[in-house]
Amino acid sequence: MSDLARRLLPALLLLALSACGSVYPFWGNPGGEARRLAQPPAYRIAVAFPAQALLTDAGAERFANSLAESLRVAEVPAVALPAPWPLDWPLRVTAERRGDSVLPRYALLDADGGVLGEAEGRAVPLRGWGQEDEALFKEVAQRDAPAVARLLEQVEAARKASDPRALAGQGPLRIRLAGVKGAPGDGNRSLNERMRDHLNRLGYLPQDQAEGATYAVQGVVEAVSQPNNTQRIELQWIVTRRDGFELGRVVQINEVPRGTLNGLWGDVAYVAAEQAANGVQEVIRNAVQPPEAAPGEPPPTLPRAEAPQ
Numbered sequence: 001m002s003d004l005a006r007r008l009l010p011a012l013l014l015l016a017l018s019a020c021g022s023v024y025p026f027w028g029n030p031g032g033e034a035r036r037l038a039q040p041p042a043y044r045i046a047v048a049f050p051a052q053a054l055l056t057d058a059g060a061e062r063f064a065n066s067l068a069e070s071l072r073v074a075e076v077p078a079v080a081l082p083a084p085w086p087l088d089w090p091l092r093v094t095a096e097r098r099g100d101s102v103l104p105r106y107a108l109l110d111a112d113g114g115v116l117g118e119a120e121g122r123a124v125p126l127r128g129w130g131q132e133d134e135a136l137f138k139e140v141a142q143r144d145a146p147a148v149a150r151l152l153e154q155v156e157a158a159r160k161a162s163d164p165r166a167l168a169g170q171g172p173l174r175i176r177l178a179g180v181k182g183a184p185g186d187g188n189r190s191l192n193e194r195m196r197d198h199l200n201r202l203g204y205l206p207q208d209q210a211e212g213a214t215y216a217v218q219g220v221v222e223a224v225s226q227p228n229n230t231q232r233i234e235l236q237w238i239v240t241r242r243d244g245f246e247l248g249r250v251v252q253i254n255e256v257p258r259g260t261l262n263g264l265w266g267d268v269a270y271v272a273a274e275q276a277a278n279g280v281q282e283v284i285r286n287a288v289q290p291p292e293a294a295p296g297e298p299p300p301t302l303p304r305a306e307a308p309q
Helices: 003-020 031-038 057-073 126-130 134-162 187-201 267-288
Strands: 045-048 078-081 089-098 101-109 115-120 174-181 205-207 215-226 230-241 246-257
Touching (some): 045 057, 057 134, 101 134, 115 134, 174 187, 187 215, 187 267, 230 267, 246 267
Parallel strands (some): 045 078, 045 089, 174 205, 174 215
Antiparallel strands (some): 089 101
C-alpha cells in the first residue's frame, strides 16, 4: 500500500461510516410506509425535458411537468427530470410538424436505453404549440397520458409473461454501478472497478446494466484547489432505488497535495472504495430494516432524489 493510501485510510474510514450513519432516510419508525419501502415499485418513469419537440428549453420543461402530473393522475409513477436516474425508465417525447399541426410521439425506454414501446398522440394546432400555451400543454398531457399508461401496461404484461419475478423485487440482490464522474486522472475508472470488487466481496451482484437491479450506486468526485498547494477531494456515493428515491450518500473528504491524483489512483482507489462499499451496505440494510431510533426521536422526512448533474 502506498504512503498516500496509508495517510488517507483513517480519514476515509471515519467519514465514510459517519456519513452513512447520518443520512438514513428511513431511520426510526417508518410507520404506514414500512411495507411499501420494503417492496418498492418496480420502476419509475422519468419524463425527460424534450429536446426534439419544437419547443424552447423553458417550454420543454413545462410540458414535461404537465405530462408527468397527468401520468401520476393515471396512477403511473412519473417525474419530470432533465436527465433520468440510473434505474429510471425514460419517456422520450418528440414532435413533428404536419402542415398546420404538430404530432407528439412518445417512446418508453428501459433503464439501459432499449425501446420498450412507442405511442402516438393526437395532432395539436401548430400555433398554440409554438406559442407554448400552458392551457394547451395541460390539455395535450391529459389527453395523451392514457395512451402512455396503456403502453406501460402492455410492457408490464409482456415482462411478467416472460419473467414473473422481474417486477416483483425478488431474486438475487443486484446493484447497478452507474459509474463515477468528476475524478482527476484515472479515478473514474479505478474507483468504479474497485467498488465492483468490494461489493462482490460483500455478497452483492454488481452489474453495468439496469435490468434486474434493485439499487444503483453512482459516484461523484469533486476536486477543489486549497491553500498551501493542496486539493480537497470529495467523493460522494449516491445510493438510489428503482422508484427514484435516494436512500443515502456515503461521503468521503480529504486533502492531498495538489496534482497527486492526476495520474493513477492505485491503492487510494482501493482504500476509498473498500470503505465506501461498507457504507453502501449499511445504507441498503437500513433501507430494508431501519435501526431502532432513540426514545422520542421523530422520524425524518423522506427525501426524493433529484436528477444527477
